[in-house]
Amino acid sequence: MTTLVRAANVSKQYQSEVAVKDISFELQAGQVLGLLGHNGAGKSSLIGALLGSLSYQGEIQVCGLNPVNQRAELMQHLAYISDVNVLPQWMTVAQILRYTSGVHPSFDINKAKQLLSSTQIAQRTKISSLSKGMKVQLHLSIIIATDTKVLILDEPTLGLDLIYRDTFYRHLIEWFHDGERALIIASHEVNEIEHLLTDVLMLKQGETVLQGDMDSIHAQYFIVDAQHQHEAIIQQMSPLASKAGLGSTKWLLESQYRSQAESLGEIINPTLQDIFIAIQKEGA
Amino acid sequence: MHPSLFMLEKELLEHKIVTRLPLFLLLTGLFILGSIVLNTDSLNNISLQFNYQGELAPNTADFTQGLSSIISFGAGAVSLLLSILYLAKTFRKERQEGSLMFWRSMPVSDAMTHAVKLAFALILIPLICSLLVLSAELFLWFVSLTNSHDVMQLLGETSLLCVLLNWLMFVAKMLLVSLAVLPVACLLLAVSQVINSPLLVVVIGAYTVKLLSSYVFAFEGVATFIRAISAMPISLLTASQPLAVFAQVGWFYFLLAYLLGALCLMVSLSIRKHGELDIRALFSR
Structure with a gap:
């Protein structure tokens, strides 16, 4: 099994407040880690550190790369979907596909178009006029069309209706079983994701309170x-x-x-x- | 195609004003010029008057060179305005609209992002505005071919070669303006990543530093430096000998501006990389 994520003694401090304290875990291909915790437990800070968008203490390697110093290279294999829509609202679907195909070496624009053709998302539609469910669907289609090895989901289905949730998880499972991949899901909807998880990392006030495989x-x-x-x-x-x-x-x-x-x-x-x-x- | 071209295309799509304002000005200008030259009876009634203050005085001769200089200055001023507005907005917009995480999720380095944004502001915007100059010059040349002696009196002798030379001169002048603006551009990129009103902060900050150095510390050096560097772009636009402006400012001030610009660029890269200003990381490599 290939180790895709390795975090050792990761801590993050905002001035006097400790957001994440001494967290260590490993994630191998085929594993789905549930990152669980209350609001303010440190999930977002840990995700920020894994994505290289926050400085941290400790050591993190994703696909053997440092998220801060080798972010551009790492992003060929790492993707992220959050509850807050991060797609640029002013772009059309066709424009975002074209941009991604231009800057992402492993992005298959035809695959993305094929995935979108089975949805109600039209190429000429502006992202701002898509519903939340459609935006998540679009983002997932972009990720599926790249050779992503590690996907981090932060409350991905928050605000989605049941139909979109079902479609989202169906596509996610198909993508996951399509290669040597690992998944990190941070969610409050523990019941909703439990059946997907192979491992759990539970945080409380920035510290690990429960860690291990589901069994x-x-x-x-x-x-x-x-x-x-x-x-x-x-x-x-x-x-x-x-x-x-x-x-x-x-x-x-x-x-x-x-x-x-x-x-x-x-x-x-x-x-x-x-x-x-x-x-x-x-x-x- | 190189990824940077897709990134430049994205900037063009995102900041439509960069193409729309010059196009609007071109159409308006052509409409006004067209109405003037087509209505040749009124040419005898045309008079041009310029008002200026202070440092523009030594460059007065440029304004008397005719309509081409006015067009060149106008297009240059528009280009400068668009570049500065773009630089103050580009990182702030990503941060405010929440798309920053999406752009960071693309395999594009922070250095490449900065290079593309600087190239867009300091090369592509002037080139777009140069098309304004080229179109206007071509229009005037076409009018001079087809109209009477009165029009020629107003426009002066012109030819296709003159049109091309004027355009190339404008492009060259704008590249010098871009060189002069580069340190300020780096400053704006850094400030706009942490502050919502970067232009206001930079302008007020510069005036505050000027006043403090002059009236509190009785040291004119800082005030002179800020005055010289901030006046450079406009001086370059109005100068008949743009390279002389660099000589007037002096190599020391220019070098100092570039050193400060390099520091601002490092700070901007660090903020982009770490999501916050990390002083230790700034000097660790």
Whole structure:
């Protein structure tokens, strides 16, 4: 497996405020990393550092290149889609395709046109007059038509309706399986992206609070749906979260207590969202 | 095609005023000139009057050389105005409209981006405005071929060779103007990446530094330097011997301006690269 992203002890500080502190991870071809965290957890700063748009402390290599000093070379293999539309509004679709074909050596304009032909996006349309869903579709088409190895998505489907979300993820999965690629998705919509992820990096106040592959993360936690009468026993197991129901309460516990809890109620596998909410609320 | 040509094309598409204003002025000018020369009866009533102040005085002779000089000066002033407005706007616009991340996601180096933007402002815009001069000169030549003695009196002797020479002279003069503007262009590129009103800040900053040096520190050197460098572009436009303007300013001031311009360019590149001004990174390489 080729290591496409390597970040070692990455920190970012804005004057006195620490945005990201000592974050390390590796991402290989075929992996999809979920970058999860509350607003202000440091996701955008970490993405900015990976894109080379922010200076940082530590070491980052994407496709073996330094994002700050070798940005132009790196951008042949790295792409980014965010919730905020970054496409130039004053351009037409045809103009942006022509520009990209002129400056991006691996951009296949015919492939991009072919991808767009299956949508309602006309070549002569100004980007400003496209809907948000169409803009994301256009941006993804441009990326798919390049030989991108690493794609970073920052809340890509925020504000999109269900149809556009479905189309977006369908195209994304097709693109991902089409080569040796890695994907980083930062999103609040944990349920929406969970099925895509192979790995998770969860941040809280700039620090890593959970990191690992999906299997190991799921193996770390479980939920026990226990009667209220068992509350005192369960409280001794330091539950991460609880959700009271009618007659029973669902407790999120660490896996070390699994054998003890099995006799107390039904054991359920937690979703990533359950774990995310519990960890983000912990100590809050 | 080289990527820089696509980048220049993108600048042309983005800043349409660069082509539209000269075209508008050309059509307006041709319309006015056309109405004058076609209505030859009124030629006897035409008189030209110029008002000027201060430093323009030594170059008065240029204005008396006829309509060609007026056209050349007008086109030069338009070119200078468009270049400065463009330089103050180009990075600020990307930042404000949010497209900066898209442009940075393209495999184009910051040095190439700066080079293209400087080339657009200091070479392409003057060349576009030179077409204004060429068209007007060609029109006047055509009119001189087809009209009467009265028109010839107004326009003077002209030929196709004169037209081409005037155009080449204009291009050469504008390249000198661009050389004079280059340090200020680098300053505007740097300032516009962090401030929303770069022109205002640069103008007020220059006046403040002038006043401080003259009245607070009683040191005229800085004020003289700023005055000399800021007056250079207009002096070049109005001078009959543009190279003499460089001699008047002096090599020391010119060298100093270029050193400051180089520093501004390094700062601008650093801001573009790091997303902020990183002093350590500026001097690390």
